Amino acid sequence: MTQYLRNAWYAVAYSDEVADRPLGRTMLGTELVIYRDSAGKAVILYDRCPHRFAPLSVGKVIGDVIQCPYHGLQFDATGRCTRNPHSKGGKPLQAARVAAFPVLERYGVICRATTRWRRSPHCPGSNSSSTPRDSGS
Numbered sequence: 001m002t003q004y005l006r007n008a009w010y011a012v013a014y015s016d017e018v019a020d021r022p023l024g025r026t027m028l029g030t031e032l033v034i035y036r037d038s039a040g041k042a043v044i045l046y047d048r049c050p051h052r053f054a055p056l057s058v059g060k061v062i063g064d065v066i067q068c069p070y071h072g073l074q075f076d077a078t079g080r081c082t083r084n085p086h087s088k089g090g091k092p093l094q095a096a097r098v099a100a101f102p103v104l105e106r107y108g109v110i111c112r113a114t115t116r117w118r119r120s121p122h123c124p125g126s127n128s129s130s131t132p133r134d135s136g137s
Contacts, residue, residue, distance in 0.1 A: 004028055009104060009111040018042060018110060022066060024057030027112065032101070033057040034110060037064040042110045043077040046099040056098070 004010075012027050013034050022035040024047055031047040033056040045066065047057050054070035061067075065074040065082055073093065074083040079100035081092040102113035 006114055009113055011109045012112045013110045015105060015108045015110055022057045022059060022061060024055060035061045035066055037077060042103050042105050044101040044103050044112050045079055049073055050096045050098060
């Protein structure tokens with residue numbers, strides 16, 4: 001079994017690797033999809049749709065959401081399903097959720113936290129007011 005530090009930030013991609021298309025990455029045995037929302041902020045989710053387990057990394061980004069390539073379910077940055085094109089009016093599936101991870105983007109690198117913190121974790125090279133969702137360069 002691989003051992004790694006918990007409660008730490010890990011680099012998952014260079015900033016310029018994540019542009020208009022989703023990027024799939026495996027890190028510490030976890031499959032991830034990295035994309036940018038409409039404001040340009042990096043988002044990291046588990047790279048599997050909970051419906052049929054299709055990789056979201058081969059889907060497409062539409063505004064602030066990522067769309068599953070299989071049935072078209074859409075997920076926001078929190079991992080919540082926001083649209084189900086097969087239900088009346090596109091009503092989302094409340095039970096469909098994808099794990100979302102804290103993101104920090106600094107110095108041209110996108111980092112993922114291994115766990116969720118109650119308080120903001122310290123990231124080397126950042127000030128104490130940094131938050132996990134900080135995507136400032």
